[in-house]
Amino acid sequence: MKKLVTDTSWCKGCGICAAFCPREVLKIIEDKVFVEKEENCIRCGQCELRCPDYAIWLEEDKNE
Amino acid sequence: MPAKLIEREMRTENLPHIWCPGCSHGSTMRALCQAIENAGLERKNTIIVSGIGCSSRAVGYLNFDTIHTTHGRALAFATGIKLAKPQLNVIVLTGDGDISAIGGNHLIHACRRNIGITCIVLNNNIYGMTGGQYSPTTPSGDYATTAPYGNIDRDFDIPLLAKSAGATFTARVTAYGINEAIKVMERAIRHKGFSVVDVASICPSYYGRKNKKGDVVKMLQWQRDNSVPVKAAEKMSKEELQGKIITGIFNDEQYPEYTDEYEKIIERAGGR
Ligand SMILES: Cc1ncc(C[n+]2csc(CCOP(=O)(O)OP(=O)(O)O)c2C)c(N)n1
Ligand code: SF4
Ligand code: SF4
Ligand code: SF4
Ligand SMILES: [Mg+2]
Numbered sequence: 001m002k003k004l005v006t007d008t009s010w011c012k013g014c015g016i017c018a019a020f021c022p023r024e025v026l027k028i029i030e031d032k033v034f035v036e037k038e039e040n041c042i043r044c045g046q047c048e049l050r051c052p053d054y055a056i057w058l059e060e061d062k063n064e
Numbered sequence: 065m066p067a068k069l070i071e072r073e074m075r076t077e078n079l080p081h082i083w084c085p086g087c088s089h090g091s092t093m094r095a096l097c098q099a100i101e102n103a104g105l106e107r108k109n110t111i112i113v114s115g116i117g118c119s120s121r122a123v124g125y126l127n128f129d130t131i132h133t134t135h136g137r138a139l140a141f142a143t144g145i146k147l148a149k150p151q152l153n154v155i156v157l158t159g160d161g162d163i164s165a166i167g168g169n170h171l172i173h174a175c176r177r178n179i180g181i182t183c184i185v186l187n188n189n190i191y192g193m194t195g196g197q198y199s200p201t202t203p204s205g206d207y208a209t210t211a212p213y214g215n216i217d218r219d220f221d222i223p224l225l226a227k228s229a230g231a232t233f234t235a236r237v238t239a240y241g242i243n244e245a246i247k248v249m250e251r252a253i254r255h256k257g258f259s260v261v262d263v264a265s266i267c268p269s270y271y272g273r274k275n276k277k278g279d280v281v282k283m284l285q286w287q288r289d290n291s292v293p294v295k296a297a298e299k300m301s302k303e304e305l306q307g308k309i310i311t312g313i314f315n316d317e318q319y320p321e322y323t324d325e326y327e328k329i330i331e332r333a334g335g336r
Binding site for chain 1: 066067068070074079080081083084085086087088089090091094095242243279280281284285
C-alpha cells in the first residue's frame with residue numbers, strides 16, 4: 001500500500017488538502033498540514049493533486 | 065525528497081515557489097507536468113515559453129528548456145522557435161493579462177495561423193503580480209485596484225475568442241477540476257495546430273480579496289458549485305449561464321498547420 005508523506009517545510013498552510021480530503025484525514029495546525037487520522041486514508045491522491053506547494057503526496061512504501 | 069513527479073519535472077532547488085498560499089498556479093503547474101508525461105513528450109524536444117506575471121514565473125521551476133520572455137510576447141517568441149525548429153514541442157504558459165491584454169494581438173494571429181503551439185492560460189481574472197489591476201477577463205461589475213467602483217468593461221471569453229480567431233483546439237478547465245485539467249492539457253499537447261486551454265484559476269491575494277470571495281477553500285468550492293460542462297450549457301439560457309464557468313472542449317478540428325505550410329513554401333521556392 002502507498003504511504004502518505006508530508007513535507008511541512010514546503011507547506012504554506014492554505015488548508016486545501018484538508019478541506020477536500022474525502023475522509024477528513026488531515027488537519028491544519030499552526031499553519032502546517034498534520035496527518036491526524038491516517039487509518040482513514042483511502043489513498044485517493046486528491047490532496048497531492050490539489051496541494052499548490054507539493055507538500056503532501058503518496059509514495060510506494062519501500063518496507064513492503 | 066519530494067514526490068517523484070516533482071523530482072523529475074521541476075527544478076527542485078528553486079522550490080518552494082514564491083506564489084502565495086493557496087494560489088492555484090502551483091497545482092496547475094503540477095498538472096501540466098503530469099500532462100506532459102502522459103503525452104510522452106521528451107525533455108530534449110520540448111520547450112516552455114512564458115511572458116511576465118506570477119503565472120509566467122512557472123518557467124523558473126520547470127525542468128525543461130524554458131524561456132521567460134517579455135510581457136505579452138510569449139507567443140511571438142514561441143512562433144519564432146516553432147518556425148526555426150518545427151520538430152520541437154512548444155508550450156506557452158501565460159496569464160490572462162499577459163495573453164489577452166498586452167499580448168492580445170499575438171494571440172489572435174497565432175490562432176489565425178494555426179501554428180503548432182500549445183497555449184496554457186492561467187486565468188485568474190486579474191493582474192496578480194502588479195497588485196490587482198483589472199484584466200480583460202475581470203468580469204463586468206467586479207472590483208480591482210484600478211476598478212474601485214466596479215469594472216465597466218465586458219470580459220473576454222478566451223477560448224471563444226481563440227476559436228473565433230481560428231484556433232483548432234480550445235477548452236476550459238478549472239483549478240478545482242484538476243483531474244480534467246490534466247486530461248484536457250494532454251489532449252491540447254497532442255493536438256496538431258494551435259491549441260488553447262483556459263485554466264480558471266484563483267488569486268486569493270488580489271482578485272479574491274478585492275471581491276470578498278473568501279479564503280482559497282471557498283474560492284475552489286465556488287468553482288466546484290458553478291462549473292457547467294459544455295454539453296449541459298448548450299441546453300441553458302443566457303440568464304441561467306450568468307456567472308457560471310463553462311468547462312470542457314469547445315472545438316477540436318483539423319486544419320493545415322502553419323510550419324507544415326511554410327515548409328511547402330520553402331520547397332516551392334527551391335530552398336530544399
Ligand atoms: C511592457 C510591460 N508592461 C507592464 C508590465 C507590468 N506587468 C508585469 S506582470 C503584469 C500583469 C500580469 O498579469 P497576468 O498575466 O494575468 O499574470 P498573473 O500575475 O495574474 O499570474 C504587468 C502589467 C511589464 N512587466 N512590462
Ligand atoms: S489520499 Fe485522499 S483520503 Fe488520503 S489524505 Fe489524501 S485526500 Fe485524504
Ligand atoms: S494543500 Fe499543501 S500547502 Fe496547503 S495546507 Fe495542505 S499540504 Fe499545506
Ligand atoms: S498575487 Fe495572486 S497570482 Fe500572484 S502569487 Fe499571489 S495569489 Fe498567485
Ligand atoms: Mg492574471
